[in-house]
Amino acid sequence: MTHYCRNSAARKGLANCHSCSLVSPVSAIKCPRCQTELHLRKPMNLQLTMAYLVTALLLYIPANLWPMMVTEKLGQIEYNTILGGIVLLWQEGSQLIAVIVFIASVLVPIIKFIILFMLCFSVYFSHALCPSKRLKLYRLTELIGRWSMVDIFVVAILVALIQLDHLLNVQPGSGTIAFAAVVILTIMSAKSFDPRVLWDDYDAKTNSIA
Amino acid sequence: MFREQVIACHHCDLLMTPPQIKAGECALCPRCDHKITRLHFNAMNNLLSFAVTGLILLFLTTQFNLMTFNLAGNISEIDLWHSAINLYFDDFKALAILVLFFIFLLPAFILLLIVFFILSLKTGIGCGAQTSLLRLIFLCMPWAMVEVFLVGIVVSLVKLVTIAQMDLGWSFWAYVVFCFCYAKVLSLVDRYQFWHWIDEVHK
Numbered sequence: 001m002t003h004y005c006r007n008s009a010a011r012k013g014l015a016n017c018h019s020c021s022l023v024s025p026v027s028a029i030k031c032p033r034c035q036t037e038l039h040l041r042k043p044m045n046l047q048l049t050m051a052y053l054v055t056a057l058l059l060y061i062p063a064n065l066w067p068m069m070v071t072e073k074l075g076q077i078e079y080n081t082i083l084g085g086i087v088l089l090w091q092e093g094s095q096l097i098a099v100i101v102f103i104a105s106v107l108v109p110i111i112k113f114i115i116l117f118m119l120c121f122s123v124y125f126s127h128a129l130c131p132s133k134r135l136k137l138y139r140l141t142e143l144i145g146r147w148s149m150v151d152i153f154v155v156a157i158l159v160a161l162i163q164l165d166h167l168l169n170v171q172p173g174s175g176t177i178a179f180a181a182v183v184i185l186t187i188m189s190a191k192s193f194d195p196r197v198l199w200d201d202y203d204a205k206t207n208s209i210a
Numbered sequence: 211m212f213r214e215q216v217i218a219c220h221h222c223d224l225l226m227t228p229p230q231i232k233a234g235e236c237a238l239c240p241r242c243d244h245k246i247t248r249l250h251f252n253a254m255n256n257l258l259s260f261a262v263t264g265l266i267l268l269f270l271t272t273q274f275n276l277m278t279f280n281l282a283g284n285i286s287e288i289d290l291w292h293s294a295i296n297l298y299f300d301d302f303k304a305l306a307i308l309v310l311f312f313i314f315l316l317p318a319f320i321l322l323l324i325v326f327f328i329l330s331l332k333t334g335i336g337c338g339a340q341t342s343l344l345r346l347i348f349l350c351m352p353w354a355m356v357e358v359f360l361v362g363i364v365v366s367l368v369k370l371v372t373i374a375q376m377d378l379g380w381s382f383w384a385y386v387v388f389c390f391c392y393a394k395v396l397s398l399v400d401r402y403q404f405w406h407w408i409d410e411v412h413k
Contacts, residue, residue: 004223005222005223007224007225007241008218008222008223008224008225009216009218009223009224009225010223012225014216014218014225016217016218016219016220016223019344019345019348020341020344020401020405021217021218021220021401021402021405022214022405023214023216023217023218023225033341033405033409034341034344034345034405035341036345089369092372093372094368094369094372096368097365097368097369100361100365101365104361131222131242132222132241132242132243135221135222135242135244139221146352146355146358147358147361149312149355149358149362150358150361150362150365151362152305152308152309152362153309153313153355153358153359153361153362153363153366154362154365154366154369155305156297156305156306156309156362157288157293157362157363157366158366158369158370159297159302159305160288160293160294160296160297161277161279161286161288161293161366161370162279162286162370163286164281164284164286167281167284168281171302172302172305176305177304177305180304180305180308187352187353191352195220195221195222196220196221196222196223198222199222199223
């Protein structure tokens with residue numbers, strides 16, 4: 001059984017409404033103000049987070065292997081993956097943009113994967129980091145999640161703009177869909193995680209160690 | 211401003227008595243520093259005016275071109291609406307829908323809902339729908355990616371200036387200002403205050 005944290009609403013059997021933030025007894029089943037279902041914690045939050053995260057991780061493989069952009073230059077066809085595009089940008093001399101794209105489409109997804117996996121496992125196993133530090137990591141994932149979408153928007157703009165038949169034209173590769181799915185799934189994963197579970201059991205475990 | 215006996219933090223579930231805050235002040239959770247609420251001066255009118263301005267600007271972005279690409283006399287232009295429709299009919303359906311949804315339809319929908327919500331608070335028409343309106347607003351909000359698209363435009367611009375002459379159209383500037391308005395609207399949206407406004411109407 002979960003041992004809710006000291007001073008927590010859940011310990012007193014009170015649920016914080018997900019939608020309107022009214023605190024009411026969980027036995028009421030539905031929020032008296034907005035009729036949303038009441039739960040002490042988001043139901044199945046760890047399972048959902050992990051499910052979305054594993055799906056995203058699997059899709060991350062084709063997202064990196066398949067081309068993001070197919071460029072036809074004077075009849076020659078060129079396939080660009082995410083990393084290939086960044087290398088090309090760097091060589092062409094726009095290092096700043098290369099760094100921005102690298103951060104947005106390589107670093108951000110990887111950081112998110114690591115943090116979310118770590119948070120999910122930390123609930124079951126290690127309590128090395130105190131909850132407030134883990135909460136800061138969670139807020140970081142919520143903040144940076146959407147920025148991975150930059151690459152998709154760049155591809156969309158280039159595809160819409162550069163259509164000069166065989167002289168120069170750009171088409172989106174199959175990697176775009178996989179990558180967009182990765183971004184959407186990681187955002188959903190972060191959304192379904194309930195940071196309040198980080199605090200549960202913490203009291204009990206620290207007390208038993210001490 | 212709080213009428214509840216107790217409130218709980220959404221990030222750490224700390225049960226507390228609501229603090230007394232004045233306009234312009236912000237309430238943070240004492241344990242985890244989660245921003246609980248911020249009381250703005252004249253929030254309702256500001257929100258309404260920024261949301262309406264945003265909608266007008268978003269309409270303007272569809273009327274002009276976003277940027278022009280000039281490669282040795284080969285000129286192509288894009289504007290938000292037509293390029294998305296072209297993408298759709300050129301068999302890039304998923305990409306077109308995704309992009310249009312994240313950068314245009316969803317922000318417009320959110321702003322419209324906010325305008326409807328505030329008008330319904332002010333006039334008292336459609337009180338029954340207010341709860342669902344609010345739930346819909348908070349459901350959509352994390353998915354609008356206005357500022358990300360702006361960075362996307364800048365990145366693709368820098369990518370292309372090396373090979374062709376690029377010109378920014380009026381739509382781009384409208385979108386920049388829209389982005390400011392949207393950010394302002396987001397900063398004024400506050401769960402506690404929204405629900406308090408509903409409580410006051412229903413009282």
